[in-house]
Structure formats: C-alpha cells, structure tokens
Amino acid sequence: MLKKLCKKAFFKSLWIYHTNTGACNGCDIELIDVLTPYYDAERFGMKLVGSPRHADVLVCCGPVTRQVVPALKRLYEAVPDPKLVIAVGSCASGGGIWYDSYNIVGGVDVVLPVDYYIPGCPPRPEAILHGVAMALGLVEKQVEAEGLRQLPDRPETVPMDVPEHRGRK
Amino acid sequence: MLLSKLRQALICLLAGKVTLSYPAKPRPPEEGFRGYPEVDVNKCIGCGACAAVCPARLIKIEDVDQTTRRMTRLLERCVFCGRCAEVCPEDAITMSKQFELTSDQARQDLTHVCEVFMATCKRCGRCYEPATPLDRIMEPGFRHDQIDRGGDRCPYPELRAPDSESPSTDEHDEHDEHLDEPVSAQVAQVVEAK
Numbered sequence: 001m002l003k004k005l006c007k008k009a010f011f012k013s014l015w016i017y018h019t020n021t022g023a024c025n026g027c028d029i030e031l032i033d034v035l036t037p038y039y040d041a042e043r044f045g046m047k048l049v050g051s052p053r054h055a056d057v058l059v060c061c062g063p064v065t066r067q068v069v070p071a072l073k074r075l076y077e078a079v080p081d082p083k084l085v086i087a088v089g090s091c092a093s094g095g096g097i098w099y100d101s102y103n104i105v106g107g108v109d110v111v112l113p114v115d116y117y118i119p120g121c122p123p124r125p126e127a128i129l130h131g132v133a134m135a136l137g138l139v140e141k142q143v144e145a146e147g148l149r150q151l152p153d154r155p156e157t158v159p160m161d162v163p164e165h166r167g168r169k
Numbered sequence: 170m171l172l173s174k175l176r177q178a179l180i181c182l183l184a185g186k187v188t189l190s191y192p193a194k195p196r197p198p199e200e201g202f203r204g205y206p207e208v209d210v211n212k213c214i215g216c217g218a219c220a221a222v223c224p225a226r227l228i229k230i231e232d233v234d235q236t237t238r239r240m241t242r243l244l245e246r247c248v249f250c251g252r253c254a255e256v257c258p259e260d261a262i263t264m265s266k267q268f269e270l271t272s273d274q275a276r277q278d279l280t281h282v283c284e285v286f287m288a289t290c291k292r293c294g295r296c297y298e299p300a301t302p303l304d305r306i307m308e309p310g311f312r313h314d315q316i317d318r319g320g321d322r323c324p325y326p327e328l329r330a331p332d333s334e335s336p337s338t339d340e341h342d343e344h345d346e347h348l349d350e351p352v353s354a355q356v357a358q359v360v361e362a363k
C-alpha cells in the first residue's frame with residue numbers, strides 16, 4: 001500500500017542530491033558517470049541539484065563515518081517529503097569492507113531509512129541506472145530471496161556415523 | 170561567436186546518438202567482469218578458505234551440529250573482489266556476470282545461506298582438520314560422498330576406531346580398557362602420553 005503510494009508520488013522527475021558520507025570517491029565518480037551523455041540518467045528526468053531543499057532523492061555514497069552522522073541526519077530532515085534514500089555502493093549498503101572500522105558506524109541504513117540499495121564496489125554505471133529505473137518503477141528487481149537457504153542434493157536422512165565399537169563386543 | 174556555435178552544432182550532428190538505451194536493452198558486462206559470487210553447494214567442502222580471505226569478512230561459518238556446517242554470506246557488503254573464487258580449492262564459487270543487484274531490502278535479498286555436510290572422525294565424532302598443510306592438500310575433501318575415505322584420517326590415531334587400525338592384539342586390549350571412559354578423559358590420556 002505504502003509502496004504503491006510511493007510509486008505514485010515519484011512517477012515524475014527525480015531530482016537528486018548527492019552526498020558523500022565517507023566514500024573513497026569511487027562511487028561518486030560512477031554516479032557522475034551516470035549523468036554524462038553516454039549513460040544519460042537525465043532522460044528519466046533526473047537532475048543533480050545543489051541544495052537538499054530542492055531534492056526528492058538523497059543519494060548516499062560510502063560508509064557512514066562517526067563525523068558525518070549529525071550532518072546526515074540534518075540533511076535528511078532538510079529534504080522535503082516525500083523523499084527517497086538510495087544507498088550507492090557496498091559501503092553504503094552495509095558498511096563494505098569498513099563495516100567494523102573504529103570510525104564507521106555502518107551502512108546508511110543505520111542512520112536513515114534506505115529505500116534502495118545498489119551494491120557494488122563501485123557499482124557499474126549500468127547498475128546505478130538499473131537502481132534508479134527501479135525507483136521509477138521501470139524495471140523489476142532481479143535478486144530474490146529464494147536462494148536464501150541452500151542445501152546440497154543429498155538424501156533426506158543423513159547416514160549417521162555411529163561408532164560401532166562403542167558398545168561392548 | 171556565431172561560428173563557434175555553428176561548429177558545436179556540427180560536432181553534435183556528426184556524433185549522432187551516443188546515449189545507451191540501457192534499461193530498455195540489456196548491456197552485458199565486459200569479459201572479466203566480476204559480479205555476484207555464485208556458490209555451488211554441492212562442490213563446497215566447507216573448508217573455510219573463502220571466509221579466511223574475504224576482505225569484507227562477510228562469510229560466517231558456524232557448526233550447527235556435529236555434521237552440518239552452515240555458511241552465511243551477507244553479500245550486501247561484498248566488494249566483488251573475487252578472492253573467494255580464487256582460493257576455493259574445489260572451484261565451488263564462480264563470479265557471475267550478474268550486476269543488477271539493486272534491492273529494496275538488501276539484508277533479506279542478498280543473504281545467502283548454505284549448509285554443508287561434514288564428515289566426522291569415526292571415533293570422537295568431531296569434524297577434524299588434517300595435521301599438516303601437506304595433509305591438507307592431499308585430503309580429497311570432507312564431502313559426504315567421500316566419507317569412507319576421509320573418516321580414518323583423524324589427527325589422533327590413538328582415538329581411532331580399533332578395527333580400522335592394523336590388528337595388534339595388545340593395542341586392542343589397551344583400547345578396550347578405556348572404552349567406558351568419556352572421550353575427554355581419553356583425550357587427556359593421549360595428551361599426557363605425548
């Protein structure tokens with residue numbers, strides 16, 4: 001229900017505000033790549049804006065450092081409702097390889113409610129395009145939770161290895 | 170001024186259309202691209218090499234019971250470095266070309282859990298590891314289809330099933346003496362003997 005409402009609310013142009021929450025710049029460069037004429041996210045009506053007050057989408061790159069937490073919260077409040085948060089990169093999705101570093105609090109979802117995660121280090125420009133197209137409702141999700149629990153093809157009953165010598169002869 | 174604008178227009182016209190029509194048309198990645206690491210659970214032997222080298226430490230290994238090793242991969246954190254595929258001795262991991270991993274609930278969609286059946290020592294009933302690196306290389310695997318081959322290579326030969334050893338009657342009697350004691354006491358004896 002809420003999802004459908006969200007989709008309705010975002011069927012027009014998405015104006016994005018790009019924020020670096022501690023990224024190594026890899027993801028930021030790929031994001032700028034997406035806005036170049038070759039990939040051209042602007043044909044979906046996306047536009048990079050200079051102030052969070054003009055934005056619909058907060059795009060976060062990088063793991064959230066301790067330093068950036070208050071600023072990120074203020075930034076989120078400055079974006080007018082309804083708003084989306086997109087986490088670009090493995091770092092923003094879950095902390096990446098820095099998840100347990102002393103100055104990192106984790107992925108963006110520790111601080112803000114994230115709507116779309118785009119893992120990759122950095123994600124391909126096509127992957128980011130796929131992400132924003134999904135936010136616009138143009139494409140379907142490709143990963144499903146069905147592979148969650150995988151068991152090898154083996155007989156139902158495991159041959160238990162009972163040591164025969166345990167009992168007296 | 171006007172001339173330069175005209176030149177710009179000419180350049181744009183000559184270039185034609187450069188924009189990719191990506192979400193409408195698929196665009197497969199280049200050769201050598203590393204995407205979602207796919208795991209073949211039937212090949213995996215549960216050695217844990219992938220967990221040891223993963224820079225994001227996202228592969229959690231736990232022994233849920235005596236014969237089952239569960240490996241949980243939180244692939245939302247994966248940086249697609251391919252180190253796990255490189256070290257895997259059984260080539261159970263392949264880096265696929267799947268890059269469209271966007272999801273709205275990454276924790277649920279990108280967590281991969283697989284369970285591996287581990288062979289155990291016939292005597293003490295634990296999963297075991299070969300004693301030296303050389304033995305480790307020689308070991309074909311702890312898979313359930315190799316249980317007959319692997320079961321006798323416990324690093325504690327003193328604790329093995331007596332019938333799997335060379336039949337020496339003296340040893341047999343000695344073993345039978347200890348059979349009523351708990352395994353921990355037997356281990357203690359072995360350690361003392363060493």
Ligand code: SF4
Nearest residue numbers: 023026089090091121
């Ligand atoms: S996901 Fe990779 S490229 Fe992006 S900020 Fe983290 S380390 Fe850098």
Ligand code: SF4
Nearest residue numbers: 223247248250251253
């Ligand atoms: S590709 Fe790299 S980060 Fe991902 S699971 Fe394998 S070793 Fe870990």
Ligand code: SF4
Nearest residue numbers: 213214216217219257
């Ligand atoms: S066999 Fe391969 S996938 Fe399985 S634990 Fe070892 S390295 Fe990892």
